[in-house]
Amino acid sequence: MHPENEKYIELSAADFPRKCAEYSRRHFLRTMFAADERELDGYFRVYAVFSPMGEDRFDILTMKLREDALAYGSITPLVPAAHWYEREMRDMFGIIPEGHPDPRPLCLHGIYGDVYPLRRDVTTDDIKKSVDFSREDGYFFMRVKGEGVYEIPVGPVHAGIIEPGHFRFSAVGETIYHLDPRLFFTHKGTEKLFESRGFENGVELAERISGVSSFSHSSAYCMAVERMAGMDISPRAKAVRTLVIELERLYNHIGDIGNMCAGTGFALGYAKGAILKESLMALNARLTGSRYLRGINVIGGVTRDVFDAADDVISTLDGVKTGFKHFMEFLLDSISHIERLEGTGLLSREIALKMGATGPAARASGISDDIRRAHPHLSYGSLIFEAHTYQKGDVYSRMMVRREEAECSFSIIDSLIERRHEGELRMPAGKFPAGGSALGYTEGPRGSVFYWIKASGDGSPLRVKVRSASFCNWPLVSYAIHGNIVPDFPLVNKSFNLSYSGCDL
Amino acid sequence: MLKQIILNLFGKKPALGRDAIRAMSGDVAGEPGASGPARLDAVFKRSIRIRQVDAGSCNACEWECTALGNPIYDVSRFGIDFTASPRHADVILVTGPVSLGMAGALKKTYLAMPEPKIVIACGDCAKDGGVYRGAYGVLDGAAAVVPVDGYIPGCPPNPAEIMKCIMDILESAAK
Numbered sequence: 001m002h003p004e005n006e007k008y009i010e011l012s013a014a015d016f017p018r019k020c021a022e023y024s025r026r027h028f029l030r031t032m033f034a035a036d037e038r039e040l041d042g043y044f045r046v047y048a049v050f051s052p053m054g055e056d057r058f059d060i061l062t063m064k065l066r067e068d069a070l071a072y073g074s075i076t077p078l079v080p081a082a083h084w085y086e087r088e089m090r091d092m093f094g095i096i097p098e099g100h101p102d103p104r105p106l107c108l109h110g111i112y113g114d115v116y117p118l119r120r121d122v123t124t125d126d127i128k129k130s131v132d133f134s135r136e137d138g139y140f141f142m143r144v145k146g147e148g149v150y151e152i153p154v155g156p157v158h159a160g161i162i163e164p165g166h167f168r169f170s171a172v173g174e175t176i177y178h179l180d181p182r183l184f185f186t187h188k189g190t191e192k193l194f195e196s197r198g199f200e201n202g203v204e205l206a207e208r209i210s211g212v213s214s215f216s217h218s219s220a221y222c223m224a225v226e227r228m229a230g231m232d233i234s235p236r237a238k239a240v241r242t243l244v245i246e247l248e249r250l251y252n253h254i255g256d257i258g259n260m261c262a263g264t265g266f267a268l269g270y271a272k273g274a275i276l277k278e279s280l281m282a283l284n285a286r287l288t289g290s291r292y293l294r295g296i297n298v299i300g301g302v303t304r305d306v307f308d309a310a311d312d313v314i315s316t317l318d319g320v321k322t323g324f325k326h327f328m329e330f331l332l333d334s335i336s337h338i339e340r341l342e343g344t345g346l347l348s349r350e351i352a353l354k355m356g357a358t359g360p361a362a363r364a365s366g367i368s369d370d371i372r373r374a375h376p377h378l379s380y381g382s383l384i385f386e387a388h389t390y391q392k393g394d395v396y397s398r399m400m401v402r403r404e405e406a407e408c409s410f411s412i413i414d415s416l417i418e419r420r421h422e423g424e425l426r427m428p429a430g431k432f433p434a435g436g437s438a439l440g441y442t443e444g445p446r447g448s449v450f451y452w453i454k455a456s457g458d459g460s461p462l463r464v465k466v467r468s469a470s471f472c473n474w475p476l477v478s479y480a481i482h483g484n485i486v487p488d489f490p491l492v493n494k495s496f497n498l499s500y501s502g503c504d505l
Numbered sequence: 506m507l508k509q510i511i512l513n514l515f516g517k518k519p520a521l522g523r524d525a526i527r528a529m530s531g532d533v534a535g536e537p538g539a540s541g542p543a544r545l546d547a548v549f550k551r552s553i554r555i556r557q558v559d560a561g562s563c564n565a566c567e568w569e570c571t572a573l574g575n576p577i578y579d580v581s582r583f584g585i586d587f588t589a590s591p592r593h594a595d596v597i598l599v600t601g602p603v604s605l606g607m608a609g610a611l612k613k614t615y616l617a618m619p620e621p622k623i624v625i626a627c628g629d630c631a632k633d634g635g636v637y638r639g640a641y642g643v644l645d646g647a648a649a650v651v652p653v654d655g656y657i658p659g660c661p662p663n664p665a666e667i668m669k670c671i672m673d674i675l676e677s678a679a680k
Contacts, residue, residue, distance in 0.1 A: 111605055111606070112605075124639065124640070127641040127642075131605055133608065156610050157558055159589035161557045161559075161567050161587055163567065164561075164607055185610070186560075186561040186562070186601065187604055187642050188561055189643070190637075190640065192641055193639070193640040196639075205636055208563045208635075208636050208660070211562075211563040211564035211566075211567070211568055211661070214565070271575065274572070274575035275575065275576055277575075278572065278577050281572075285663070291661075294660070501561070501562065501563045502563075504604075
């Protein structure tokens with residue numbers, strides 16, 4: 001019933017924490033979530049998805065919880081990477097991780113009343129009725145006490161053209177002692193909305209979860225639905241998706257390297273990066289009709305064959321490749337810029353591993369994990385490339401990982417264009433099996449993107465779990481910024497380039 | 506294909522010129538002295554300050570607004586700039602379907618602006634909720650919180666479209 005590389009392991013609530021701790025030693029925790037499956041068998045379920053390092057397999061630990069006993073021993077003290085997942089389940093389902101070190105709500109701000117939005121018997125109206133804008137928000141920030149410590153509150157509306165979130169800095173002079181971010185201002189109820197849209201109409205929503213990761217999100221979502229329905233899309237459709245994922249990585253990585261220049265006040269570097277990014281965005285628009293690569297993914301394949309425009313891809317990327325090479329030489333020669341990056345925003349390998357870092361942020365801290373290699377999907381199994389790692393974990397390393405990955409994307413696209421890809425662009429969608437479930441995943445520009453979907457008894461969506469890379473990486477910013485000066489925060493933040501919307505859902 | 510590669514290697518072609526911008530959406534960015542700047546002259550004496558507020562957008566609209574400041578679109582040549590404070594703003598540009606968490610902050614930002622103030626809802630989400638319409642955490646568009654003077658359609662609208670619509674909206678608001 002389940003896709004080949006997914007193995008479900010049923011555990012009792014008593015065994016669950018210990019087993020998770022055991023798995024976390026040699027496995028990556030990919031995602032953890034709950035589902036209200038009372039309509040199928042009368043139980044809530046908690047799932048923790050692990051994948052063994054170096055093997056294409058998902059070991060999915062799961063346990064049942066009865067409606068009147070929604071508590072279990074928190075795994076966070078043993079598996080720190082689970083800390084946000086467990087708080088999320090508490091907010092959205094009312095499942096209590098007993099002994100979790102952080103009692104604060106995560107996703108739902110004080111305006112929401114006493115509702116658990118993702119329970120199936122809670123309707124959109126119930127949730128809206130519970131909202132009271134005048135309700136006192138009981139949230140408390142972590143306080144640092146001592147002589148000379150003061151707090152700097154920032155946001156949710158920021159000075160720049162960026163997404164909203166609140167940051168509470170505890171600083172001693174210029175030095176940040178602690179950063180307590182409060183996000184989820186853009187929480188929209190996306191996962192619940194998926195349930196009412198049906199699987200096929202979910203694609204356009206997945207595309208709009210996080211602007212610059214539109215294509216990796218829609219690819220992972222489509223992949224989950226296709227795996228559940230047992231559909232094997234054609235090599236041609238796979239190649240199109242692979243190529244477009246790499247285009248998304250390119251415009252993000254090159255744009256991010258340029259944006260880091262804004263973090264150091266290096267206007268010329270920023271301008272050069274923006275020009276390169278713009279020519280990639282214009283290419284996106286010519287290829288897919290959307291600068292953000294929307295409207296090309298559908299369940300069962302893709303709507304366009306971007307290989308028809310291979311000449312345009314080659315000629316544009318030739319220009320960008322040369323421009324990017326000169327751009328990097330220019331940046332690396334700019335001592336005033338590079339000095340600001342080196343040693344700034346350090347994220348140790350130990351913390352990155354414990355807290356479940358993903359993407360360039362993890363690889364810049366020496367963790368060699370890339371979903372394209374760990375779980376070969378689309379055309380990645382037939383391509384030869386490496387996971388690019390740096391050891392130091394500073395802003396400089398995160399920039400250099402992006403540079404190497406961008407160069408790697410150029411060659412992946414080249415080798416995809418050299419080959420012939422057979423098959424239909426789009427196959428008709430199969431039937432969605434009642435009670436079926438599957439994971440979908442890919443490596444987006446910010447890191448791994450996971451979807452887990454489950455169908456209800458009539459084949460409509462019962463649960464769509466979205467796990468963006470940003471959800472994993474946001475908590476890491478607090479660690480990386482510790483001991484840095486306040487003016488370096490924008491730089492460190494840009495070096496992670498996290499999505500608020502993709503995290504807040 | 507080979508010809509293309511050779512042309513690319515030796516030809517000097519700008520990545521994206523003004524012609525390209527105009528081609529994308531009619532007479533948008535225009536030359537100095539064309540319709541755009543002339544209109545702005547009449548209304549705001551060639552100085553418009555925009556405060557952008559993300560009220561739950563997916564961030565695509567923000568990136569397009571950011572692109573307006575890059576060397577290719579470079580809106581500051583028309584006297585348009587994005588400002589860090591609502592106190593300095595003539596226009597508030599709202600993106601996103603207005604998540605419940607941002608409703609209060611959006612209202613406060615609007616109230617902090619000096620008169621006269623113009624509200625522009627940018628993108629399909631800010632218009633009526635877009636793809637997020639009906640989700641429990643959104644108010645289905647900016648109009649639920651602030652009085653909207655004009656809409657910019659698109660998901661996201663591209664930078665040239667944003668420019669054109671801002672000018673059109675300002676012009677009609679000045680009448």
